[in-house]
Amino acid sequence: MPSKHLSSQYHTELVHLSTQLLEMGGLVEAQATRAISSLRRRDPAILPALIEDECRVNVMERRIDEALNKIIARRQPTARDLRLLMATSKCTGNLERAADEARKIGKRADRISADPQARAIDLSEVLIAGGLALDLLRRALDAFARMDTVAAAQVTIDDQAIDAQFRAFTTRMVPYMSANPHAIAVALDYMFIAKAVERIGDHAKNIAEFVIYVVEGTDVRHAKKRTTVCARS
Template identity: 45%
Template sequence: MPSEHSSRQYEMDLEAIRSKVFTMGGLVESQFREAIECFRSGDAKRAEQVVAGDEAVNRLEIVLDDACSHLIVKRQPAAVDLRLVMATIKVITDLERIGDEAAKIARVSQTIAQRSFPTINHFETVRVIATHASALLHDSLDAFARLDGSQARNLIVQDQLIDHDFRSILRNGITFMMEDPRTISVTLDTLWVAKAIERIGDHAKNIAEYVIYVVEGKDIRHQPLPAQGEQV
């Protein structure tokens, strides 16, 4: 981890914060996996546990935000150190929002489980996009842990694949609803889940962008994305 700060205590405090961030990241990854499994299996009780588990993520966000604020006030980091603390604050926010999206998926799973009329294979509809988003989240957290700017740049482009997955799901969903109005309710629910997964991909991409900000000092948010295969 690059550092220009001379205080050993600062480094210890920052490392303690980063350790908790990765604990939070692990919780969020697990929450997402469990939510998708609930969507596949229709296990309403398991979905309820996923929703309840979001409280632990929310508590970590508050604790970590407070710790980062105190670190800035007490240690007054500069240059790379300050960028790392600011990026960490943003990562915490994105992780909390990913937890919120996972909870949404779990709630939709509960709703679908209450229906007895099997219309479409709702899990198969989102299986691919969920796999892509889960991989992007995991790899973005790995890039943040190692502050690997090269890996982060490669990951940012992958969000386009998730966006493409979502557009395909949306088109297919509209076709289902037009051909058989009985599928409208479950298709709309499935589209809500697909949108939540697409948002998780966006938040994971944000984490990769923060890595570039820390390592290179460049804020590349809101810049046009390159075509797949090109570097950011």
């Protein structure tokens, strides 16, 4: 949460903004949980609820953007306050995109639910990745609420486990499709679902990185990639 200010009204505005973001995050977390759960049960009936949730997420995103614009116009924030507002805007965008990914999971699952080939495919890696992505999203939001850089840094590290599960699943699907050409369409749908799960984890990692940015003023996005590129130059 924001640090205390001399202006109690300003502080209240910042707290309210952070509360709105966390409420939006809770909705996205619930939406992603529904999507992963429907995938585990192979139940497409959840799709209408996912679409309704996404509409609510979009409304919340617009409200947060409006509140951000008003605070910036009235308060002309600097230093940590400005970083907080910038991070809130970025986190809102990441939450909206995570909601999009949850909807994609629901739509793909709905499309292939009647295909008998769907149940023949082992989704163990995707379901493990889904559980990890949900855990990362919850922890990233908790780190934002407490501005806990240690917890946020751990989220950025743990995202690698989701990437590993995604790679394992896609690697396994290649020979499976070669051996079962009649199941290629379903296998590709599940690969798209696996990618959507992986992207939810990425959005959680992004939120965690912005916690570090707010508190420490350091942009750690793509830091490892930049270091690798510089080392090769």
